[in-house]
Amino acid sequence: MRRSGLQNRQALAWLSCLLVVLSGQALAAAGLTAEEIIARVDANSDVQSSHGYSTMVIRTGRRELTKEMEIWSSGDNALVSFHNPADRGTKYLKLGNELWMYFPDADDLVKISGHMLRQGFMGSDFSYEDTLENRRLTDLYEFSLLGVEECDESECYVLEATARPGVEVTYARRRMWIDRELFVPRREELYAAGGRLLKVSRVERIEEIDGRFIPTQVTMEDVLRQGSSTTLFVSDLELDVEIPDDLFSLRSLMR
Amino acid sequence: MPLLIRLAVRNLWRNRRRTILTFGAVALGIVYLILVDSLLRGLTQSSIDNLLDFESGDLQIHAPGYFDEREDLPLEPALPVDRLINEVRAVAGVRAAAPRLVAPARLHAGWEEFPVVLVGIEPELDSGTLRIMDYVEGRAPENGAAEAMIGASLAELLEIGTGDWVVLTTRTRDGAIQALDVRVTGLVRTPNPNVNRNHVYLPLNTLGESLAVPGEATVIVVRAGAGESLKELARRVGEHLAAAGTAADVYTWEQSNAELVALIRTETVSDGLVIAIILAISLVGIANTTLLSALERRREIGTMKALGMREGEIVGLFLLEAVATGLLAVGTGFAVGAAANAYLVAVGMDISAFFGDLDVGYPVTGVVYGVWHPQTFVLAGAAGLVTCALAAYLPARRAARQDAAATLRP
Known part of the structure; x- marks a missing residue:
């Protein structure tokens, strides 16, 4: 890896940061505060339960893998069942802060914990712990409004989130571009404690479902995995649906 | 020189090919035993040295x-x-x-x-x-x-x-x-x-x-x-x-690396098995040769019995032949085993040729050196002699019990 390339990238990042800060100071007084913006984002995404289908396209170099899944979620719990031939029957169950995986071929149930949580979810650019995060961002981070920027043909608030002291978080710093009208994050950058950019997510399609604006196409890029990205397509999403209570149980996982 | 010893030496000399084959098999077993033991001990020693020198030291202190x-x-x-x-x-x-x-x-x-x-x-x-x-x-x-x-x-x-x-x-x-x-x-x-x-x-x-x-x-x-x-x-x-x-808590390397210590213990047991197999092969080889020899020499045994030799003396003659073969094998096995082991101790053997980067459970790579372990020589020598004597005893006793008249009848 070349140092000069890294230095250039870091210099560009700092320069853009400076521009954003300067424009933000001028705008902050006229609009919402960072906390108010995040509260609007939370209000838009606050869903009691949901059911839908998703296709995950994982690109690694020239290789492309497609995985299809059905997803149920309710509160802090979620169940994912894979339907594509290679993974048919594989299921993930998120029970609060715990993640379980069921392999149909081995008829085996595995709890994903420790170092395994840091690996990519089914080989994607989303890590298992990315999928596990339950807590509200405002409990984990202190937000500051850096300004307003053009992003994906929309006006976006640019927010910087830094971990609250004493709170354990995976990413020490995040930068989010929040659509000024829809209050949906259109882009997010996740940083390491030392300031290195780790991941970038981009929302490529937003749909209005039951009065809420929901991202239905998101691409996550793990910057450290050269030539790798994962796009998640969501379809037939139903919000606030009735889901049987016993669906989120280890017994139903093995059914 | 007592008659039995003279007879034994003469018999061995008379059947030179058989003698060479039998003592060769036992000598090879002894050489193999010395070298396998030396390498296995060397592997264990290198594992411990590599662990202590590059990872754990002698003691570890943790909070x-x-x-x-x-x-x-x-x-x-x-x-x-x-x-x-x-x-x-x-x-x-x-x-x-x-x-x-x-x-x-x-x-x-x-x-x-x-x-x-x-x-x-x-x-x-x-x-x-x-x-x-x-x-x-x-x-x-x-x-x-x-x-x-x-x-x-x-x-x-x-x-x-x-x-x-x-x-x-x-x-x-x-x-x-x-x-x-x-x-x-x-x-x-x-x-x-x-x-x-x-x-x-x-x-x-x-x-x-x-x-x-x-x-x-x-x-x-x-x-x-x-x-x-x-x-x-x-x-x-x-x-x-x-x-x-x-x-702070202080641990010895054996406490911190219980898995390797257990592996070494398991290997020591399996080393014993390897040695037992080598001895068993030697035993079968010698028993076979002695049995064939006894069958071939039925008439000779009958003649000796007819001339007044007792069964015990005939068994003794066979045992003497076996022990003499054993001594010859032990001497040759020691000489060749010591020379080959000296090479292993000085130059070693590159195990990467066998295992490559394969993880065999030991923290060892490249050259493994042999070690000198005098007890193995004593064990190999004693085992060689006892094996020879044991393998010869039963066929000898069977040959000695035959009816002299029946063996001499054409």
């Missing part, structure tokens, strides 16, 4: 509570380096001590990620304690610099050389992802494959500050002076630290 969680390589609980290192070095019987901060990480290369073990070291203290620094191609990382040495096998796998930059991701004490851009200043090519495959060495202070644990170490590695009892030294170090007001 209370760390040992039970050590498989996960947590950053907490940790030890304060400055306060502790001089206390440890002050204990009588401690030859050297060095702090290490160990953390799990992933090394990123292209779209691949490899799990590695990050080891924060103080190069000067570490070189007096372990032997990593003797096997560095390039140079050690400098204190405070974003530099690293990486295992040579890992470097070759990822096509990384000195001067290249690599990215390592790990976690800070608070659990946040930390990414480190470090320049490779040296490759570590030791006889310990675990180190070559998995380890990445950074300056202790660089790693400590990056992981939000400055001035701390997860382990202090201790080398004992020559002849020190490790259990006794561990007790003394523990008491000294407790008296100095520092809570």
Whole structure:
């Protein structure tokens, strides 16, 4: 890896940061505060339960893998069942802060914990712990409004989130571009404690479902995995649906 | 010379081909036994040396509570380096001590990620304690610099050389992802494959500050002076630290590496099995030859009985022949085995030709040296003689019991 390339990238990042800060100071007084913006984002995404289908396209170099899944979620719990031939029957169950995986071929149930949580979810650019995060961002981070920027043909608030002291978080710093009208994050950058950019997510399609604006196409890029990205397509999403209570149980996982 | 001995020597000489085949088989068994035992003992010794010299040292000091969680390589609980290192070095019987901060990480290369073990070291203290620094191609990382040495096998796998930059991701004490851009200043090519495959060495202070644990170490590695009892030294170090007001637990390398110790014990049992199989093969070979010899010599035995030789004397004659064959085999086996073992001790055997980079459970790679183990010679010699005598006894007794008249009838 070349140092000069890294230095250039870091210099560009700092320069853009400076521009954003300067424009933000001028705008902050006229609009919402960072906390108010995040509260609007939370209000838009606050869903009691949901059911839908998703296709995950994982690109690694020239290789492309497609995985299809059905997803149920309710509160802090979620169940994912894979339907594509290679993974048919594989299921993930998120029970609060715990993640379980069921392999149909081995008829085996595995709890994903420790170092395994840091690996990519089914080989994607989303890590298992990315999928596990339950807590509200405002409990984990202190937000500051850096300004307003053009992003994906929309006006976006640019927010910087830094971990609250004493709170354990995976990413020490995040930068989010929040659509000024829809209050949906259109882009997010996740940083390491030392300031290195780790991941970038981009929302490529937003749909209005039951009065809420929901991202239905998101691409996550793990910057450290050269030539790798994962796009998640969501379809037939139903919000606030009735889901049987016993669906989120280890017994139903093995059914 | 008594008649039986003369007869025995004459019989052996008369059937030279059979004698050579029989003593050759036993001699080969003895040579094989000496060499296999020497290599297996050498492998065990090299494993222990490689573990002690490149990973664990003789004793390890951890903060209370760390040992039970050590498989996960947590950053907490940790030890304060400055306060502790001089206390440890002050204990009588401690030859050297060095702090290490160990953390799990992933090394990123292209779209691949490899799990590695990050080891924060103080190069000067570490070189007096372990032997990593003797096997560095390039140079050690400098204190405070974003530099690293990486295992040579890992470097070759990822096509990384000195001067290249690599990215390592790990976690800070608070659990946040930390990414480190470090320049490779040296490759570590030791006889310990675990180190070559998995380890990445950074300056202790660089790693400590990056992981939000400055001035701390997860382990202090201790080398004992020559002849020190490790259990006794561990007790003394523990008491000294407790008296100095520092809570710490001290473990010997055998306590910290229970899996390897168990593996060595298992191997010792299986070595015994190998030796037993070698002896069994020799036994069957000699029994077969003696049986054939007894069948061939039915008329001769009948004549001897007709001339007044007692059964006991006939059995004795066969036993004498077997023991003489055994002595010849032991002498030849010792001579050839000692010469071959001298080569193994001096030059060794490159096991990578057999195993390559395959992990066989032992922290050993490259050349394994044989060891001298006089007890094996005594055991092999005694086993050779006893095997010969035992294998000859039953066929001899059967031959001696035959009716003389029946054997002489045409």
